[in-house]
Amino acid sequence: MLFVEAPLVAAQGASEAAGAAATGAMLAGAAPVMAVAPPMGGEEVSMLFTSAIAAHAAQFLAATGVGVAQRGMLAGSSATAAAMYAATDAAAAAQLAL
DSSP: OOOHHHHHHHHHHHHHHHHHHHHHHHHHHHHHHHHHHHHHHHHHHHHHHHHHHHHHHHHHHHHHHHHHHHHHHHHHHHHHHHHHHHHHHHHHHHHHHH
């Protein structure tokens, strides 16, 4: 029998799924505001600075989107691992009962 607490691993998976959902929702809400930065003035320098801010925001949103996806995959693998640990422990307990 393995010394892994399957309910705790499952709880970790649920916690990571909730965290991924919350982070994804926050990013989805902030994306429109971040993607369209208003120019600070009408001169060329302000327009270039606005373009740089928009490019940085797009890069940030892409990187954090990848992070949300990775956290979601961690949640799925944790839930799968918890189920596999529970099944392995049940099979081991059945073999020991023989």
